[in-house]
Amino acid sequence: MEKFKTLKAIVAPMDRANVDTDAIIPKQFLKSIKRSGFGPNLFDEWRYLDHGEPGMDNSQRPLNPEFVLNKQRFQGAKILIARENFGCGSSREHAPWALEDYGFRVIIAPSYADIFFNNCFKNGILPIVLDADTVDGLFKAVNEQEGYELTVDLEKQIIIKPDGSEISFDVDEFRKHCLINGLDDIGLTLQHVDDIKAYEEKRKQVTPWLFG
Amino acid sequence: MAGKTLYDKLWQQHEVRDNGDGTSLIYIDRQLVHEVTSPQAFEGLRLAGRKPWRVDANLATPDHNVPTTDRDKGIADPVSRLQVETLDQNCTDFGITEFAMDDIRQGIVHVIGPEQGATLPGMTVVCGDSHTSTHGAFGALAFGIGTSEVEHVLATQCLIQKKSKSMLISVDGQVGEGITAKDIVLAIIGRIGTAGGTGYAIEFGGDAIKALSIEGRMTLCNMAIEAGARAGMVAVDDKTIEYVKGRPYAPKGDEWQQAVSAWQDLVSDADADFDQVIHLDATTIQPQVTWGTSPEMVVGIDARVPNPASFSDPVKQEGAQAALKYMGLEADTPINEIKVDKVFIGSCTNSRIEDLRAAADIAKGRKVADNIKIAMVVPGSGLVKQQAEQEGLDKVFVEAGFEWREPGCSMCLAMNADRLEAGERCASTSNRNFEGRQGQGGRTHLVSPAMAAAAAVTGHFVDVRELN
Numbered sequence: 222m223e224k225f226k227t228l229k230a231i232v233a234p235m236d237r238a239n240v241d242t243d244a245i246i247p248k249q250f251l252k253s254i255k256r257s258g259f260g261p262n263l264f265d266e267w268r269y270l271d272h273g274e275p276g277m278d279n280s281q282r283p284l285n286p287e288f289v290l291n292k293q294r295f296q297g298a299k300i301l302i303a304r305e306n307f308g309c310g311s312s313r314e315h316a317p318w319a320l321e322d323y324g325f326r327v328i329i330a331p332s333y334a335d336i337f338f339n340n341c342f343k344n345g346i347l348p349i350v351l352d353a354d355t356v357d358g359l360f361k362a363v364n365e366q367e368g369y370e371l372t373v374d375l376e377k378q379i380i381i382k383p384d385g386s387e388i389s390f391d392v393d394e395f396r397k398h399c400l401i402n403g404l405d406d407i408g409l410t411l412q413h414v415d416d417i418k419a420y421e422e423k424r425k426q427v428t429p430w431l432f433g
Numbered sequence: 434m435a436g437k438t439l440y441d442k443l444w445q446q447h448e449v450r451d452n453g454d455g456t457s458l459i460y461i462d463r464q465l466v467h468e469v470t471s472p473q474a475f476e477g478l479r480l481a482g483r484k485p486w487r488v489d490a491n492l493a494t495p496d497h498n499v500p501t502t503d504r505d506k507g508i509a510d511p512v513s514r515l516q517v518e519t520l521d522q523n524c525t526d527f528g529i530t531e532f533a534m535d536d537i538r539q540g541i542v543h544v545i546g547p548e549q550g551a552t553l554p555g556m557t558v559v560c561g562d563s564h565t566s567t568h569g570a571f572g573a574l575a576f577g578i579g580t581s582e583v584e585h586v587l588a589t590q591c592l593i594q595k596k597s598k599s600m601l602i603s604v605d606g607q608v609g610e611g612i613t614a615k616d617i618v619l620a621i622i623g624r625i626g627t628a629g630g631t632g633y634a635i636e637f638g639g640d641a642i643k644a645l646s647i648e649g650r651m652t653l654c655n656m657a658i659e660a661g662a663r664a665g666m667v668a669v670d671d672k673t674i675e676y677v678k679g680r681p682y683a684p685k686g687d688e689w690q691q692a693v694s695a696w697q698d699l700v701s702d703a704d705a706d707f708d709q710v711i712h713l714d715a716t717t718i719q720p721q722v723t724w725g726t727s728p729e730m731v732v733g734i735d736a737r738v739p740n741p742a743s744f745s746d747p748v749k750q751e752g753a754q755a756a757l758k759y760m761g762l763e764a765d766t767p768i769n770e771i772k773v774d775k776v777f778i779g780s781c782t783n784s785r786i787e788d789l790r791a792a793a794d795i796a797k798g799r800k801v802a803d804n805i806k807i808a809m810v811v812p813g814s815g816l817v818k819q820q821a822e823q824e825g826l827d828k829v830f831v832e833a834g835f836e837w838r839e840p841g842c843s844m845c846l847a848m849n850a851d852r853l854e855a856g857e858r859c860a861s862t863s864n865r866n867f868e869g870r871q872g873q874g875g876r877t878h879l880v881s882p883a884m885a886a887a888a889a890v891t892g893h894f895v896d897v898r899e900l901n
Contacts, residue, residue, distance in 0.1 A: 237755070238748045239627060239727050243867045248848045252498065252512040254472035254519050256580075266869050275512050304748060306628040309661070310867060311846075312563040313470065314579035335597075335631055335663045336563055336577055343581035393595065395454045407481070410589045413450060413458060417486075417591055420449040420460055430684030430692045431462050431556065433489055 223345040224403035228326050229372040230299035233290060234363045240303060241310035242337060246319040249274055259315055260322030264290065290323075294367045302359050303330040307348075308337025317344045327373050329380070331356050342396045345403070347375060349390045375401060436702025438599045439668055440634045443574035443699075447557045449591055459594045462556040464586050465542040466493035466529065468520035469848070470561025474584035475523040485527050486590040492551050493524050493531040496541045497848045501811050501838035504534065513849065527587075540814025540840040543567040543781035547651065548814055550680025554669045554696040559586055564781045564864065566657040569666035570650035571673055572699035574634070576663040597664070598632055598708040601701070603639035606715040611898040613791065614649035615783060615862070615881035617641060618656040619721035621713060623731040630662030633709065636701060637667050641715035647676040648787045655782045656864050659728040668700035722768050722894050723866045723879040725756030730866075731879070732768060734896045740764040759868055760876050761856065769894050771878070772804060774857040776889040777871070778882050779811030779838075780845035783862035786820050788882040793826040795886035795900055801834030802892030809836040809851065811843040835889065847872045860888035 250262045252275055261279040268290060270283040284291045290298070301320070307330040308316060317340045320328070326346055331353040333341075341348045351359075362382070363369045372381040375397060380388040399406055410417075425432050437445075449458040471493070478484070485491065498513035500506075508514035517534065524531035532538040538545060543564050546552040558568040558575035561583040568575035582592055602621055622629075635657050637650075645653065650667045657665025667673075674693055677683050684692045701707075719733030730753070732739065741753035741764060757764060762771070778784070778792050789812060801808045810830050812818035818840055821827055827837045844851040845863035847870070853859055855874025862885050866877040880888065887897040 238752055241727075241865075241867045243846075243865070243870050247869060247873070248846050251469050251848065252510075252516050254476075254516055256473045256476070266873055272873050306631070306661070309627055310563065310865060312561055312565075312577035312579055314473075314561075314581060317579075332628060332631060334628075334661065336579060336658075340579035340581065343579060393455060395452065395456050395593070406593055407483075407585050407588045410458060410585065410591055410593060416450045416458065417460070417589065421590075424460070428555070428692070428695065430553070430688040433682070 222343070222403045222405060225326060225345055225347055225375055225400040227372065227374045228299060229370055231295065231297050232300045232302055232359070232363050232369050232371050233295040233298035234360050235289065235301055235303045236360060238304040239306045239309055242308060242313050242316040243310055245308065245316040246313065247273070251313055251315050256318060257322060259319035260324070263319040263323045264288070299324050300327040300329065300371055300373065301325050302356060302363065303328060305330070305332050305353070307333050309334040312336045314340045314344070317341045317346050321346055329356060329359065342400060345400065347373065347400060349380070351388065351390060355388060435706040436704040438701045438705040438707060439572060439636055439666055439699060440574065440599050441705070443555065443557070444596055446555065447574065452593070456593050456595050458591045459557060460591055461559050461586050462490060463546070463551060463558045464491045464583070465546050465558070465560035465565070466491055466583070467497060467542050467560070467562065468495045468516045469497045470580050471523065471583055472516065472519045473580045474587060475527065477584040478587055483588045485529065485587045488528045490590060491529045491587070492546065493520060493529050494539050494542055494545055495520050495534055497842045497846065499534055499841040500849055501841055501843050501851055504839050509850070537815035537819065540817065541781045541784065541842055543655065544784060544813030544817065547571065548680070548816055550677055550683035553677060553683065554673055554699050559592070563658045564655050566663065566665045567651050567655040567781060569654040569657065569664055570647060571677070572666060572669035572696065574664055574666065577658065597634040600630060600633040600635045600662070600709045600711065601707040602635055602637050602711045602713065604637065604641035604713045604715045605639045606641060607644060608641050608715045608718050611883065611901060612718050612720065613881040613883065614645050614652040616718055616721045617715070618653045619723065619728065619731045619879060620718045622656065622660045622728045623721070624713060625660055625711060627659060627727050627729045628661045630657060630660040633662050634664040634666065635660065635662040637665060642667060643670065646787060647672055648785045651785065652782055656728070659864055669696045720881065720884050720897055722884065724760065724762060724768065725753065726759055726866055726868050727756070728864070728866060728879060730756055734768055734894060736768055738762050738764055738766045738768065769896065772858070772893045773860045773878070773888050774804070774806050775853060775859040776805060776808035776885050777844045777859055777861040777863065778809065778885050779813070779843050780863035781813065781842070782864045783882050784811060784813030784817065786817055788862065789817070789821050789826050792882040792886040793829045795883050795897060796833040796835060796890060797829050799833055799890040801889050804892045805889055807836060808834065808889040809838055809844070811838045812840045814840050833890065844871050846870060860885045860894065
């Protein structure tokens, strides 16, 4: 996993509540057996005017000029601001894979669906929770000022606005540690092999039917 | 000190270690595996030179991509075919039991787990699928995970988890005639919203839940995720134990007695403290129909499509406006005047034998209406299909003009050939009415199996109680 420390980038606004994982990456692209290459199909049904299928040359497809990520001013955005319950729906990790492959490393929203939130951290994406009013303020600022950028400092847990003012945010210690160091948490769990084995021995006595 | 909730008990029984940073290492008893969310996990194992920690804790089946017609011809779409073949290969390479496409035990993971007794009370059950909450119906802690976590469980038999808050949803009193588990759960989601359960593990309780069959409880827990909760659960009672008894993976002999005695404790203590308690009056629940593009956009069959102006929250107002536009509906239209084009009876929510019986009861002696392009019934597993055929349900459906299909996820998410075309309206027993879920531009209304069958035979939504 790629390390995450600080990021200064253009912000793109996704101004809808309950953006679900079917919208983030439609099901036909889940047929891939790979972990990469989902970026061109991020928000596929909103982003293109035709129906997308795996294997199409996306550079030849007609773009929806109304869709926010197709607007010139948001090209190169790496920070996405969103509304309540972002990422609801299925557990597909293809959703953060698509966001990451497109270039997003930070999402800022008032709330997320649990599984999506968790999946982001496994893929080098930092999902930040801010209260709805603060997020609303960011939407206004982004819409008013072309090229609006934010700096996100994970170590200090602050977002720095263009005028230098700061917004602090919370993040779980363990998740922060993994993101900053780019750690694979399977490796971390395998440091506790003895604990897992001891647990299994104990459980085999109490619940032998679970160890067929 | 307050007593423990069922969730507290399940958590404590599976805590391998407290990591001291707000997370714990939680032991996983069962992992169900399907073709869509597992290939990258197996690839990760290979790249790291790791082996599955406990091969026997995993059970696999292809379900999302499988065709529901002409099974003997294989999968026509080469991309889908490769994904299913990749699962077959991975299971062979790593020694994991798989019910492959030609096995009568193949089906939707959330149907076959309980059917085989591979889901047992007191277990932790995970799967790379959000509807894993289904298995909570057995007093298990069951939740969906992403592919990285699928790999984590394969490699370590554990997950790093933070304990959720606990919520009790008590459905008090008894539902009226013709009201099903699907109506109860849709009414709950309508009440608390699709984010109402975010951050919580939900226990469903109250008299109406106790009265549900185990299959009904599976329907209920299945849609906990649509209320935002990763896990939903129901306490163990005699019905749970009776359902599990004698299934292929269930304990036998002395171990059965030992297990049954341990399972008696899988209930919340009378003095347990929940972080939140919500009460619903079962007697007021009507047959439910969703009208929008989120499961919380739901009303009773006797209601009208809401007017967006009636929502005070501006975000909800905009959401309702966008939903009506997508759904091609006018505000204030009576729900029972909405005509449908297609009917889908199936999915991990509603494809078990009781669901098919309920739909067949309505279909019997009637005909699918002329305006319905297709009404399809997709059993949840090969064994459900076999049982339905033994009971003659297939004949009831076929005589009424329904199509009787092979088991799989099918048009719940339209990864195979079964889908809606743009603008088509569907009465569906599945779990998500998101934009494009059943096909780009498709319009989904979530209902119970009986309500879907009633829409099929009348051509529009109708109160199923009028047909009984």
